[in-house]
Amino acid sequence: MKRTILFLTFAAFVLGVSAQNQIVIKLNEHCRYRGYNTMEAFQKRRSVNTYETRDLSLQDLSDLLWAANGINRSENGKKTAPSAMNSQDVDIYVSRADGTYLYNAITNDLVLVTTEDLRPLMDGNRPLGTPVILVLISDMSRYKNYSPGNAEQNKHLYEMGAIDAGIVSQNISLFCAANDLGTRPRASMNQDALRKALNLKESQVMWLNHPVGYPK
Numbered sequence: 001m002k003r004t005i006l007f008l009t010f011a012a013f014v015l016g017v018s019a020q021n022q023i024v025i026k027l028n029e030h031c032r033y034r035g036y037n038t039m040e041a042f043q044k045r046r047s048v049n050t051y052e053t054r055d056l057s058l059q060d061l062s063d064l065l066w067a068a069n070g071i072n073r074s075e076n077g078k079k080t081a082p083s084a085m086n087s088q089d090v091d092i093y094v095s096r097a098d099g100t101y102l103y104n105a106i107t108n109d110l111v112l113v114t115t116e117d118l119r120p121l122m123d124g125n126r127p128l129g130t131p132v133i134l135v136l137i138s139d140m141s142r143y144k145n146y147s148p149g150n151a152e153q154n155k156h157l158y159e160m161g162a163i164d165a166g167i168v169s170q171n172i173s174l175f176c177a178a179n180d181l182g183t184r185p186r187a188s189m190n191q192d193a194l195r196k197a198l199n200l201k202e203s204q205v206m207w208l209n210h211p212v213g214y215p216k
């Protein structure tokens with residue numbers, strides 16, 4: 001029964017194969033007008049602990065990811081979140097029951113990274129059972145002056161990555177507040193197991209995860 005529900009949930013999203021033979025979920029074009037106004041969003045922003053288990057709609061997921069770190073200027077590829085030296089170092093991984101995907105803001109789709117549901121690796125200290133957890137990972141190699149294996153030289157880039165991830169995190173929180181979704185930024189997660197499951201490079205630093213769902 002559980003397997004059938006998982007399959008139906010998965011099939012509800014449009015699955016495809018990209019030109020590079022990757023399995024992808026095509027996201028919707030983001031809505032241009034939705035949500036409470038800015039001041040109301042600030043008023044409503046808070047960390048939520050209890051969520052419904054139902055899945056996010058494809059439109060909510062698409063709008064959430066665009067607001068988090070989508071492209072808002074097609075003429076130069078710049079994004080909703082600023083980044084130091086326009087490094088665009090923050091990637092968003094999307095973990096769901098059917099697997100974990102990487103958000104590609106350019107093609108507006110989710111690329112399957114692993115069919116593993118990695119959410120249990122992030123819910124250790126506070127089980128939440130949200131349909132989606134976003135993981136924010138900075139890739140220091142996007143900076144021109146990244147020096148592989150040289151922690152001293154990369155210290156500044158490491159710090160910039162933390163700040164960039166924090167900005168994406170706040171985009172997520174404010175989008176959720178403005179649209180009656182719940183979220184909570186969390187630093188705690190099983191970093192070792194996640195790094196292995198996502199096959200991360202040394203230059204990639206895992207900063208925060210965000211469970212997202214409809215609050216109870």
Ligand SMILES: Cc1cc2nc3c(=O)[nH]c(=O)nc-3n(C[C@H](O)[C@H](O)[C@H](O)COP(=O)(O)O)c2cc1C
Nearest residue numbers: 045046047048125126166184185186187188189208
């Ligand atoms: C950088 C950062 C890391 C956090 N890590 C966790 C965490 O690991 N687990 C958790 O339950 N909450 C975490 N939180 C959420 C805070 O506990 C929460 O923001 C704080 O209690 C204030 O509540 P509010 O967000 O409702 O204002 C984190 C928040 C930030 C900004």
